[in-house]
Amino acid sequence: MNPETEYRDGLDELASHYKHILTLLGEDAGREGLIKTPMRVAKAMQVLTRGYGMDAHKVLTDALFKEDYNQMVIVKDIDFFSLCEHHMLPFYGKVHVAYIPNGYITGLSKIARVVDIFSHRLQVQERMTLQIKECIEQTLHPLGVMVVVEAKHMCMQMRGVEKQNSITTTSDFSGAFNQAKTRQEFMNLINNKA
Numbered sequence: 001m002n003p004e005t006e007y008r009d010g011l012d013e014l015a016s017h018y019k020h021i022l023t024l025l026g027e028d029a030g031r032e033g034l035i036k037t038p039m040r041v042a043k044a045m046q047v048l049t050r051g052y053g054m055d056a057h058k059v060l061t062d063a064l065f066k067e068d069y070n071q072m073v074i075v076k077d078i079d080f081f082s083l084c085e086h087h088m089l090p091f092y093g094k095v096h097v098a099y100i101p102n103g104y105i106t107g108l109s110k111i112a113r114v115v116d117i118f119s120h121r122l123q124v125q126e127r128m129t130l131q132i133k134e135c136i137e138q139t140l141h142p143l144g145v146m147v148v149v150e151a152k153h154m155c156m157q158m159r160g161v162e163k164q165n166s167i168t169t170t171s172d173f174s175g176a177f178n179q180a181k182t183r184q185e186f187m188n189l190i191n192n193k194a
């Protein structure tokens with residue numbers, strides 16, 4: 001990380017590559033409207049991939065609170081934006097997380113921060129789902145955890161198969177969520193059917 005800015009090292013080199021890419025795409029990289037574009041894109045890409053420099057486990061372990069509550073805790077509708085690792089185009093949607101504490105709870109915002117860290121990397125939706133689940137599992141040691149991700153993939157909307165409305169749902173779970181009844185309770189609560 002460059003201490004002078006919020007950006008990581010290598011920004012100038014990244015920008016010079018984007019200038020070259022503009023030329024390869026058929027643009028005049030020297031025209032007025034594009035002068036600052038390579039640096040803007042470099043900065044944007046560093047923001048969109050900032051999760052590489054962050055420790056999601058530490059985010060949770062730094063905010064563990066001893067508590068006897070042992071019913072389901074749900075944080076639903078966590079917005080996320082990520083980049084698919086195949087085309088580097090956005091996929092975006094919502095993450096729903098449930099866990100059943102086993103002596104410890106974590107700060108609610110920290111769950112959303114974990115989602116931010118794993119989504120700000122080049123991803124596939126399945127791996128992001130698994131990483132969020134594993135992070136909560138390994139730090140909170142809950143009685144169970146379940147993660148559901150619903151997303152639209154721009155690589156399927158803007159190009160390729162060009163399907164505008166398809167939504168991909170992935171889920172992963174452990175412990176108490178191995179029981180269909182517990183999974184159903186979570187799904188009912190996130191779908192407002194409780």
Ligand SMILES: Nc1nc2c(ncn2[C@@H]2O[C@H](COP(=O)(O)OP(=O)(O)OP(=O)(O)O)[C@@H](O)[C@H]2O)c(=O)[nH]1
Pocket residue numbers: 084085086123124125126153155156159160161
């Ligand atoms: N499973 C999964 N697939 C993804 C994700 N993001 C993008 N993809 C898919 O990755 C696949 C890459 O397939 P390729 O055949 O190598 O790439 P492509 O020729 O650009 O494929 P099309 O998108 O079908 O044009 C595509 O089917 C994408 O829809 C993701 O998060 N999970």
